Amino acid sequence: MGYQENELRLRPIEDEDLKRLWELIYKDEFPEWKKWDAPYYELKQISFEEFSTNKDDYVDNEQRWAIEVNGEVIGTVGYYWEHEPSKWLEMGIVLYDPKYWNGGYGKRVIRMWTNHLFNTLPLVRVGYTTWSGNVRMIKVGERLGMKEEARIRKVRYYNGEYYDSIRMGLLREEWEANSIFHQ
Template sequence: MYTDKELTLRPIVEDDLYRIWELIYKDAQPEWKKWDAPYYSHHTKTYEQFLETKENWIGDDSYWAIEVEGVIRGTISYYWEHEPSKWLEMGIVLQESQSWGKGIGTRALRLWIQHLFTTMPLVRVGYTTWSGNERMIRVGEKLGMQLEARIRKVRYYDGVYYDSIRMGMLREEWEANQ
């Protein structure tokens, strides 16, 4: 568990499942999906369907809850792009619009990066977003990440082509800024 004032990152426990379902799968067209890879379809699930996958959520080191003042507001995660070379990518979603624009994502990612560099022998951490999500690009810049790749016009959404954006940071860059 990692804390920054009222913000906490922690593993997901069974008592969190209803809230996680509510944030991610309850609504057919949630507002957050307009910013989180909207070019991929989103599917609702009943709570019962979601519970069938609970073993994928509880205690998973790669997928944690973002809690603000005791309420889960989103999730933060990582996945291996290529584990033998320690190429790890991370992701974050704050599902409720009232959590946007308050620095919560930046603070949560700062804690997550610290967690990843502290607990794993990583050389680099990064994430991929799209050029339509300017807030996510700014978060990376605030954290000292570099624009590592811009793959032009590969994300098609709502009749418009967008770029895929890859942001990253090396361990030595992180340590120099701490």
């Protein structure tokens, strides 16, 4: 299972992906991607052996998939339940490899993943939470027709400055009416 659009593919994570994911996430003490993905939360470096003991969080997990470009894993996309009984979930994406930033991959992945979620789960809304320091993620949501649903002011402290937490969302009826999702 998975989705392919030209060179971009979303698919379940396999055992063979673990080494690459560990390298992308934990090999560097201060990875570049962490400056944009919730940098106010500490990233604790772990060994590959320790990472492998948690492989069930990754391998064949319907909630977290690999993002692949031309056969190379460059990131992950996933979702978690904010409140499963009411079908409220939040999604997330990390493109760990900076050479794939600013090339439209984030927008394409979020579009493909949103389609996957609405097509496979009984949801009325899909969304994600970011922070005001990550302008690219805010723009991706806006370009896909998402609405800023909440802004909690000055609750993310990073590098001596306070930032806002921002929640973006898209309702099923907005998704159905938005041609960008049905190309």
